[in-house]
Amino acid sequence: MLELTLPQLSELRDLLDTMRQELTSLLKNSTEGARPVTLDQPIGRLSRMDAMQQQNMVQANRTAARKQLEMVNAALRRIQESDYGSCQACEEAIPYSRLRVKPESLLCIDCQRSHEQR
Secondary structure, eight states: OOOOOHHHHHHHHHHHHHHHHHHHHHHHHTTGGGSOOOTTSOOOHHHHHHHHHHHHHHHHHHHHHHHHHHHHHHHHHHHHTTOTTBOTTTOOBOOHHHHHHOTTOOSOHHHHHHHHHO
């Protein structure tokens, strides 16, 4: 099993910290757009439908951001617990190149592919 070097681990921790800040900011800044569209607003039917569609898209983006934030926080915990970088399925090392692209990854490429095919 190939271990991550200290500089690699530090770089990945910084990436995860940055992701956490960006996701937290996105969630904070999108709160208003996720509020229900009030029906008593004097706007036309098509404008109301557009507003409702926009609200649904914002809510879907917020749900995805919350899920990714949970994964980022879990990855940061695994770094603290010295359990970061191992595939949760096969327990082999997740290559640095994969972690560099998706630092919150739980699975190596092969296990991820198998998981997605199921």
